[in-house]
Amino acid sequence: MGDKEVDQQLVERAQRGDKHAFELLVLKYQRRLGRLISRFVRDSAEVEDVTQESFIKAYRALPSFRGDSAFYTWLYRIGINTAKNYLVSLGRRPPTTTQFDVEESEDYEGSDQMHDMNTPETELMGKEVAAVVNATIQKLPEDLRTALTLREIEGLSYEEIAEIMNCPIGTVRSRIFRARETIASNLRPLLGTSIDKRW
Amino acid sequence: MMNQKISILMDGELCGEEAAALLGKIKRDPEARQDWLNYHLIGDVLRQPDYIPKNISAAFFERLQAEPTVLAPYPLRSSRIGYFAMSAVASIMAMAFLTWVSLQVDTQPQMQQTQLHAARSSINANIAPVNFSSANDGINEYLLAHHEFSPGTDVRGATSYIRTVAATQAVTKK
Numbered sequence: 412m413g414d415k416e417v418d419q420q421l422v423e424r425a426q427r428g429d430k431h432a433f434e435l436l437v438l439k440y441q442r443r444l445g446r447l448i449s450r451f452v453r454d455s456a457e458v459e460d461v462t463q464e465s466f467i468k469a470y471r472a473l474p475s476f477r478g479d480s481a482f483y484t485w486l487y488r489i490g491i492n493t494a495k496n497y498l499v500s501l502g503r504r505p506p507t508t509t510q511f512d513v514e515e516s517e518d519y520e521g522s523d524q525m526h527d528m529n530t531p532e533t534e535l536m537g538k539e540v541a542a543v544v545n546a547t548i549q550k551l552p553e554d555l556r557t558a559l560t561l562r563e564i565e566g567l568s569y570e571e572i573a574e575i576m577n578c579p580i581g582t583v584r585s586r587i588f589r590a591r592e593t594i595a596s597n598l599r600p601l602l603g604t605s606i607d608k609r610w
Numbered sequence: 611m612m613n614q615k616i617s618i619l620m621d622g623e624l625c626g627e628e629a630a631a632l633l634g635k636i637k638r639d640p641e642a643r644q645d646w647l648n649y650h651l652i653g654d655v656l657r658q659p660d661y662i663p664k665n666i667s668a669a670f671f672e673r674l675q676a677e678p679t680v681l682a683p684y685p686l687r688s689s690r691i692g693y694f695a696m697s698a699v700a701s702i703m704a705m706a707f708l709t710w711v712s713l714q715v716d717t718q719p720q721m722q723q724t725q726l727h728a729a730r731s732s733i734n735a736n737i738a739p740v741n742f743s744s745a746n747d748g749i750n751e752y753l754l755a756h757h758e759f760s761p762g763t764d765v766r767g768a769t770s771y772i773r774t775v776a777a778t779q780a781v782t783k784k
Contacts, residue, residue, distance in 0.1 A: 414622030417624075426681075428679045430677075430679065434637065434674065437666075449661065467670075541655050541660075544659070545659065560656070563656045584623065588614040591617050
């Protein structure tokens with residue numbers, strides 16, 4: 412089952428009335444959607460509101476989602492439209508569609524603008540999280556670091572990583588998990604263990 | 611063990627049934643949900659370390675609870691599959707029915723013949739042999755000649771010939 416199929420499973424469950432399944436999609440995509448919306452809306456509190464609104468709209472529109480496109484593509488379109496409508500409601504001029512394409516939105520790197528819009532609390536917390544992740548990943552054994560990087564940054568499949576690293580798929584599976592678990596265990600004191608915590 | 615499965619699942623490398631079962635567990639288990647969130651956060655930080663939006667899930671889940679539950683008559687794929695499955699079943703049923711009907715039509719005359727033979731045999735066994743007089747022979751000839759007009763005859767015209775041949779053989783034996 413590929414990544415899109417996992418999303419599709421969750422969508423189908425949500426369409427059958429399972430709100431928890433939709434919550435897993437929110438946990439997965441909230442930061443990516445937030446980052447996309449931050450390209451339209453500068454204030455971090457507004458970004459949160461528009462992100463929530465986009466998810467609510469997506470939830471209400473679930474009956475119309477037929478799986479013709481990937482869930483995240485569909486969600487991102489909703490996010491862009493919600494952000495544009497939000498700007499129009501404030502009397503601001505939204506950017507044209509050609510300026511922001513859904514497909515390219517994931518690769519966007521606009522760190523200067525993002526630093527400007529962060530509140531001190533958000534920025535501090537974000538920096539701490541990033542510092543822990545980066546420090547931990549630097550300390551990881553090279554094979555674990557390479558496997559996780561190839562997966563998360565390059566987006567390669569286990570099979571491709573196994574070929575590159577010249578090892579069985581089972582080893583790739585184990586290395587990626589161990590890398591994630593090591594980073595997560597270092598993040599836990601910072602993030603808390605409850606889902607209701609701010610981070 | 612479950613954490614490792616979550617890691618594999620989020621990479622889209624877990625097979626269908628196992629993935630479905632695990633998704634069911636994750637949504638019920640708060641720790642598993644936290645792992646799901648943390649692992650995705652790690653990926654987000656690695657891809658975009660400069661800006662990490664806040665976790666909005668707690669506030670959002672409150673809003674979501676207030677929303678009417680969505681019940682969509684999913685799905686297009688399933689309905690298509692269902693449509694084709696129903697068509698296939700209907701076709702097979704129709705074929706089976708037609709086959710059954712044709713078999714019934716084919717076997718009915720044979721069954722009737724078999725039943726007729728059985729009835730005659732039992733009658734012949736129960737009735738004592740009678741010596742037919744010449745007058746009876748005349749009646750038999752009359753009956754054979756007009757047998758095709760009998761109401762018990764299925765195929766008028768043809769049966770009389772069959773009977774005639776049989777009667778001729780009987781006469782020859784005598």
